[in-house]
Amino acid sequence: MEKLVSNWYNVRPVPEDYIYPPEKRPGNIHVPKGEGIPVIDLTEAEKGDPALVIQKILKAAQEFGFFQVVNHGVSENLMDETLSVVREFFQMPDEAKQHLYTEDFSNKCIYFTSCENYANEKVHMWRDFLQHQCHPLDKWQQFWPVSPARYQEIVGACSVGIKKLASRILGLISEGLGLERGHFENELSGCMVLTALQYPPCPEPSLTLGTCQHDDANLITFLLQDEVSGLQIFKDGQWIGVEPVPHAFVVNVGCLLQVISNDRLKSVKHRVVTNASRFRSSAAFFVTAVEGSVIEPAKGAMDQLHPARYRPFTPKDFYMKFFENDADTEATFNHFRASLTP
Ligand code: OGA
Ligand code: NI
DSSP: OTTOGGGTOSOSSOOGGGOOOTTTSOSSOOOOBOTTSOEEETHHHHHSOHHHHHHHHHHHHHHTSEEEEESOSSOHHHHHHHHHHHHHHHHSOHHHHGGGBOSOTTSSEEEEESOTTTTTOSSOOSOEEEEEEEESHHHHGGGSOOOSTTHHHHHHHHHHHHHHHHHHHHHHHHHHHTOOTTTTSGGGGOEEEEEEEEEOOOSOTTTOOSEEEEOOOSSEEEEEEOSSOOEEEEETTEEEEOOOOTTOEEEEEOHHHHHHTTTSSOOOOEEEOOOSSOOEEEEEEEEEOOTTOOBOOOGGGOBTTBOOOBOOBOHHHHHHHHHHTTTOHHHHHHHHBOOSOO
16 A cells, blocks of 8 residues: 555655656646636526537537536535545545455455556556446445445445536537437446546655546546645647536546547547645546447438548457557557548
């Protein structure tokens, strides 16, 4: 457990294997606030003009790859409690959670640091995490932490709420893209993984990263972030901050959704910077396709002028290439790109 950042974060200088090379490190962690990243009120989809909401979602998913949603149906209290039990988990004494600590990534519940690639990555990320599947609940909940005592109940309720929300948003996206409404139901969104994260304060935020720049390799992600900023997206050649909006979910387009939309929606690079004074917590719910499903551009998203830009593949093919390419998204996309000239 000595690898966990939470167990030693208060050190100066920071260990060398946490210092990113100059072109990857954040330097100045203060970036412009991403005020253009839309905050979308979902009540408008019922009470107002659904077409307008669809248009806002599509535009955000095209331009930013990110948007935030409010009035989404998951109660504020449940969101607060979810972040609380996540924080409580990380704050428990080692004895209470060491049985979950593992470097074996075939385990069903994983408490570890940085990421799966720890043994091979050149630089580690300034974060610890807890990760497990969360859909369907009755299959996976038994593997979750039993303490804090309310963890299973609260994270379970939150998972159910987010899965429902995902289905609603994917329905609106389908409509916007001109696909049948149920296009993403079942197989394409039948899997959901939670990564609960704790980012301890870091004495040298300009040299380190909480999460290094990456694209999400799944279908679509729902992130619950606390009030400490740190999440940034790369847009038009610069990093901009995704500022915390109380009780909003940050939603972002994953690589698989980019493919299914035939490049109409964009997966966008993002990262998390550290800060010198505050712990930051987040809970990322990664909705993705079940193993064995086929990922390919949806027929409705293509026409004569826009033929398929990718060949069909399975999620596993994609994750394996992604891993092989060291999470280089462009290289991975290129591998699956269809040749456009016959
Ligand atoms: C991720 C991610 C953002 C955050 O885990 O893929 O982008 O704020 N997390 O923790
Ligand atoms: Ni991410």
